Amino acid sequence: xxxxxxxxxxxxxxxxxxxxxxxxxxxxxxxxxxxxxxxxxxxxxxxxxxxxxxxxxxxxxxxxxxxxxxxxxxxxxxxxxxxxxxxxxxxxxxxxxxxxxxxxxxxxxxxxxxxxxxxxxxxxxxxxxxxxxxxxxxxxxxxxxxxxxxxxxxxxxxxxxxxxxxxxxxxxxxxxxxxxxxxxxxxxxxxxxxxxxxxxxxxxxxxxxxxxxxxxxxxxxxxxxxxxxxxxxxxxxxxxxxxxxxxxxxxxxxxxxxxxxxxxxxxxxxxxxxxxxxxxxxxxxxxxxxxxxxxxxxxxxxxxxxxxxxxxxxxxxxxxxxxxxxxxxxxxxxxxxxxxxxxxxxxxxxxxxxxxxxxxxxxxxxxxxxxxxxxxxxxxxxxxxxxxxxxxxxxxxxxxxxxxxxxxxxxxxxxxxxxxxxxxxxxxxxxxxxxxxxxxxxxxxxxx
Amino acid sequence: xxxxxxxxxxxxxxxxxxxxxxxxxxxxxxxxxxxxxxxxxxxxxxxxxxxxxxxxxxxxxxxxxxxxxxxxxxxxxxxxxxxxxxxxxxxxxxxxxxxxxxxxxxxxxxxxxxxxxxxxxxxxxxxxxxxxxxxxxxxxxxxxxxxxxxxxxxxxxxxxxxxxxxxxx
Numbered sequence: 001x002x003x004x005x006x007x008x009x010x011x012x013x014x015x016x017x018x019x020x021x022x023x024x025x026x027x028x029x030x031x032x033x034x035x036x037x038x039x040x041x042x043x044x045x046x047x048x049x050x051x052x053x054x055x056x057x058x059x060x061x062x063x064x065x066x067x068x069x070x071x072x073x074x075x076x077x078x079x080x081x082x083x084x085x086x087x088x089x090x091x092x093x094x095x096x097x098x099x100x101x102x103x104x105x106x107x108x109x110x111x112x113x114x115x116x117x118x119x120x121x122x123x124x125x126x127x128x129x130x131x132x133x134x135x136x137x138x139x140x141x142x143x144x145x146x147x148x149x150x151x152x153x154x155x156x157x158x159x160x161x162x163x164x165x166x167x168x169x170x171x172x173x174x175x176x177x178x179x180x181x182x183x184x185x186x187x188x189x190x191x192x193x194x195x196x197x198x199x200x201x202x203x204x205x206x207x208x209x210x211x212x213x214x215x216x217x218x219x220x221x222x223x224x225x226x227x228x229x230x231x232x233x234x235x236x237x238x239x240x241x242x243x244x245x246x247x248x249x250x251x252x253x254x255x256x257x258x259x260x261x262x263x264x265x266x267x268x269x270x271x272x273x274x275x276x277x278x279x280x281x282x283x284x285x286x287x288x289x290x291x292x293x294x295x296x297x298x299x300x301x302x303x304x305x306x307x308x309x310x311x312x313x314x315x316x317x318x319x320x321x322x323x324x325x326x327x328x329x330x331x332x333x334x335x336x337x338x339x340x341x342x343x344x345x346x347x348x349x350x351x352x353x354x355x356x357x358x359x360x361x362x363x364x365x366x367x368x369x370x371x372x373x374x375x376x377x378x379x380x381x382x383x384x385x386x387x388x389x390x391x392x393x394x395x396x397x398x399x400x401x402x403x404x405x406x407x408x409x410x411x412x413x414x415x416x417x418x419x420x421x422x423x424x425x426x427x428x429x430x431x432x433x434x435x436x437x438x439x440x441x442x443x444x445x446x447x448x
Numbered sequence: 449x450x451x452x453x454x455x456x457x458x459x460x461x462x463x464x465x466x467x468x469x470x471x472x473x474x475x476x477x478x479x480x481x482x483x484x485x486x487x488x489x490x491x492x493x494x495x496x497x498x499x500x501x502x503x504x505x506x507x508x509x510x511x512x513x514x515x516x517x518x519x520x521x522x523x524x525x526x527x528x529x530x531x532x533x534x535x536x537x538x539x540x541x542x543x544x545x546x547x548x549x550x551x552x553x554x555x556x557x558x559x560x561x562x563x564x565x566x567x568x569x570x571x572x573x574x575x576x577x578x579x580x581x582x583x584x585x586x587x588x589x590x591x592x593x594x595x596x597x598x599x600x601x602x603x604x605x606x607x608x609x610x611x612x613x614x615x616x617x
Binding site for chain 2: 005069070072073139141143213214216218283284347350351355356358359360363365366
């Protein structure tokens, strides 16, 4: 069996992603957009894409470059593609945002900005998908968690394809003019494939292995994740078919989306049951902060499922879609990602710094690189802020929403500083900090 | 007529595991004169050296889809159809492990730290045996860097990873 090495640029992906997250949060606090007003408006699109591409997709790509080789027990197909992909994603997103700002009248740019930005983003995601896809391809047949990732990679292709077509429509090109209704009916597919398939489904798959690993729970049960996988795939397939039917203005679309929603709910319930099972079967009684915070994030996902079902039953889903999307993006995905970064960054730093001298001199433990008590305070602020912001959206209270997001921003800054301190080994006590042969890692790049 | 014990390592390899320990376990169960029939998804060339050093000749047959059936026969001079065993390149038979570690209940990355620390105290050529709850993918990187050799795989129950590491001789 081959070993897994450190992905040199994973830390750079994390850093770029956190910068995008902070930028988006600051813009919201500054009053740039309020999701309840005009959810499809250009200003909302700026924030949505900063969060979904700049923050969540970038951080997920970096984590997958490090983690897919572990899932697949194969080396990454092309390490040298990772930095160009990051450059393409960052540049593409910047240009795309400039395009949205032009659309919103904040900026006098060319209408070509949207398709140019979208093309660069598609190129960046293509590099990511090809790299991870080839890595997974060499490991067929795939173990359970890796299948979730493979499905997620399929979904990012769908998301990017629709995004590319939207950019042609929104920029007023002649090609785009052939599909006048694309925006109305294509946006749900774009959003379901992006938020549901790529971000949530991939995060679910990865968390099967990560949570089992961190809780010391046996994850060899062949049934683990099976129902979540089958129902999730059914939801994505039915959702896509329903979306395509909508494009053709066929009847029965609502039924397809309802079925997809039911399958998605079943998938989430099965996933929650599996996570609860891992939690109960764990050998490590006292859980580390990252695991506890992942479970808190999971509670947000449960809340999304319950609220979504209630709103659907009462027919008020349309007016609360902004609040639900915020809870998915922050309470669930951002919370889960920050919780796991809080483990991944210290672990990679520890491996990089102390791996070469391990066994030869005393080394600190991974836990010695962090101060959980200090970080817990930031995590509590983060989740309290996210839930308060969701509540403010539900009651349509814009100033309250901004105050809540300001709290989230403060917590993000605090957690960002914790990650920098881990990278700098700032919390490691002195005699152990730098044994002979160990060097402090670079802040943004790993030596591998 | 030689009796064979069948070992199918295809599912183990497909699941990403290392079948070496399972093959060795099957080998230990062989009665005198019995052979081992191995089914593998590829031609397991490195295994031929190991088996030759244990006194087994082999006959190979390609199955459909690039898979292989290999028959290992006790090489007591009576087997005429087996190819002559190639020279043993490296590895061969490893001595009994001098250190046994049960790291199954340790928090990661403590298993890795313990194994590397124990390896430092071993003499060249001495092996260490460890039980782990997971495949130690990050440990392999360090072992490679330090020039150690290892063999490992999950037990058939798939809940324990058995690892043997040998200090580079």
